[in-house]
Amino acid sequence: MAVYNSDQISAGTPIAGVGLGGGQVKEAYFSTTIGVGATTTDSIVLGYLPPHCMVRSIMVKSPAFGGATTLNVGDAGVGTAIVADVDRYLAANNITTAGGVISTMATTGVFFKNTTSQKIQITAAFAAGTVATAGVLEVSLTYTTEEPQQ
Numbered sequence: 001m002a003v004y005n006s007d008q009i010s011a012g013t014p015i016a017g018v019g020l021g022g023g024q025v026k027e028a029y030f031s032t033t034i035g036v037g038a039t040t041t042d043s044i045v046l047g048y049l050p051p052h053c054m055v056r057s058i059m060v061k062s063p064a065f066g067g068a069t070t071l072n073v074g075d076a077g078v079g080t081a082i083v084a085d086v087d088r089y090l091a092a093n094n095i096t097t098a099g100g101v102i103s104t105m106a107t108t109g110v111f112f113k114n115t116t117s118q119k120i121q122i123t124a125a126f127a128a129g130t131v132a133t134a135g136v137l138e139v140s141l142t143y144t145t146e147e148p149q150q
Contacts, residue, residue, distance in 0.1 A: 023144055025056065030120070031138045034065065038131040044122035046139055049075075054113045055143045057105060058089050063135025064099040067127020071095060071102070073139060076119040086123050088112060089141065097127070099135070113146070 030046035049055070062069060073090035091106035122137070 023146065025142055025144055028120075028141045028143065029138070030140075031136055033136050034131055034134060036131055036134045038126065040123075040125050040129055044124060044137070046073075046120045046122065049114065049118045049120060049141065049143060050145055051114065051116050052146045053118075053143045054111060054146070055089055055105070055109055055141050057142045058103065058109075059140040060090060060093070060102045061138040062095040062099050062102070063137070064097060064133055065095075065126055065135055066097075066132025068097050069095040069127065070125040072123045074121065074123070075114075076121055086121070089120075 028047065028049060032044060032046065034044070058073065060071060060073065062071065071090060071093050072087035074084070074086040074088040076084050085108060087106055087108070089106055089109040090102065090104075091108070093102045093104065095102070120139075120141070122139070
């Protein structure tokens with residue numbers, strides 16, 4: 001009979017949640033108002049995730065921007081340590097003309113653990129290239145953090 005040890009067991013690392021408070025579920029909530037006339041080339045920067053964090057779920061609520069909208073949620077990368085990935089957490093999800101909620105996380109973000117603080121941003125493709133109706137875009141990321149490993 002074979003024994004398959006997790007990375008934590010093989011390395012003898014502590015149980016998550018013991019020591020520096022790792023393993024606890026936290027939420028990063030961001031909201032930003034997108035004004036009339038915003039374009040697909042504009043930057044939508046949400047905020048930062050802490051180091052040693054692993055995103056567990058995403059929820060995006062988008063208003064009716066006056067037409068169908070395609071959203072990506074990703075990160076700006078960190079120097080050469082983490083390569084930017086504009087759709088790491090949400091990839092090319094379409095919001096209808098009426099707005100809506102998305103909670104399907106991109107495969108690239110599942111179990112991805114950053115090593116340093118990451119800037120989270122949105123890239124969007126608005127109908128006709130611009131926003132016709134202003135609205136508040138909301139994003140919630142639930143995540144856990146782990147103790148730094150030696």
